[in-house]
Amino acid sequence: MKQKNKYNVLIMSLISLAVGIFFCTCSHFIVNAVGWAIGAVLTLTGIVALLIYFLAKGAQSAIYLTGGIIFSVVGIFFLISQSAALKIIPIALGIILIIISTFMINSCVGMKRMNYKYWWIPLIFALVIICAGLFMIFRPGKSLEFSIIFVGIALIVDAVMGVITFFFHSKAAGQYVEADYREIDTQE
Numbered sequence: 288m289k290q291k292n293k294y295n296v297l298i299m300s301l302i303s304l305a306v307g308i309f310f311c312t313c314s315h316f317i318v319n320a321v322g323w324a325i326g327a328v329l330t331l332t333g334i335v336a337l338l339i340y341f342l343a344k345g346a347q348s349a350i351y352l353t354g355g356i357i358f359s360v361v362g363i364f365f366l367i368s369q370s371a372a373l374k375i376i377p378i379a380l381g382i383i384l385i386i387i388s389t390f391m392i393n394s395c396v397g398m399k400r401m402n403y404k405y406w407w408i409p410l411i412f413a414l415v416i417i418c419a420g421l422f423m424i425f426r427p428g429k430s431l432e433f434s435i436i437f438v439g440i441a442l443i444v445d446a447v448m449g450v451i452t453f454f455f456h457s458k459a460a461g462q463y464v465e466a467d468y469r470e471i472d473t474q475e
Contacts, residue, residue, distance in 0.1 A: 296449055296452060296453050297449070297450065297453045299449060300445070300446045300447075300448075300449030300450045300453065301446065301450075303442045303443075303445050303446040303449065304442070304443060304446035304447070304450075306439075306442050307438075307439045307440065307441070307442030307443035307444075307445075307446060308439070308443065309439070310435050310436065310438055310439025310442065311436050311439035311440060311443070312439075314432040314435040314436050314439070315432060317435050318373060318431050318432055318435065319369060321373070322365055322369035322370075322372060322373045323365075323366065323369065325362075325365050325372075326362050326363070326364075326365030326366035326369070326372070327362070327366065328362070329358050329359075329361050329362030329365060330358070330359055330362030330363055330365075330366065331362070332358045332362070333354070333355045333356065333357070333358030333359030333360070333361075333362055334355070334359060335355075336351045336352075336354045336355030336358060337351070337352070337355035337356070337359065338355075339351050339355075340352045340355060370428065373427075373428075373431060374427035374428060375427075376427075376431070377423040377424070377427040377430040377431055377434075378423065378424050378427050380420075380423055381419075381420040381421065381422070381423030381424035381427075381430070382420070382424065383420075384416050384417070384419055384420030384423065385416075385417055385420040385421070385424075387416065388413040388414070388416040388417045388420065389413075389417075391409055391410075391412065391413035391416070392410065392413045392414075394409065395407070395409050395410040395413060
């Protein structure tokens with residue numbers, strides 16, 4: 288069983304490496320695929336809501352009609368004009384990041400007033416988050432691709448760490464686990 292788990296780490300690391308490389312090299316394709324997927328799901332949701340409104344007995348609620356029209360229009364907008372529709376997502380996320388970071392800055396001010404020694408560390412993170420939010424607002428097209436490339440880099444780093452763990456630490460970890468089991472058995 289231990290041998291199988293050890294190879295699972297290697298297999299997952301190799302899969303993570305492949306996906307990370309794909310994300311880094313094909314970020315534009317992924318952005319477009321996400322746009323198509325969002326558009327398709329929204330359009331399908333709108334059509335289903337409209338079908339429920341017109342075909343189901345007792346479901347003559349205006350929410351089905353209104354929701355069906357809104358979801359269908361937004362979905363078709365995503366399908367027809369992906370580049371414009373996909374710019375909305377990073378702008379919304381950028382605004383959310385800025386709002387969250389202002390709360391973080393407020394907390395940092397409170398920590399400073401209470402004489403916490405390391406109050407400035409979360410302040411640095413808050414400022415970095417503000418910069419990321421501003422980047423997403425003012426460069427929405429680039430921020431989506433950058434986010435996908437960042438995820439790809441994170442997957443590649445995770446894969447490298449997994450391979451290093453597999454080759455250099457798996458034998459030592461197996462010996463450590465066996466030693467722990469022997470200790471537990473002797474104590475009982």
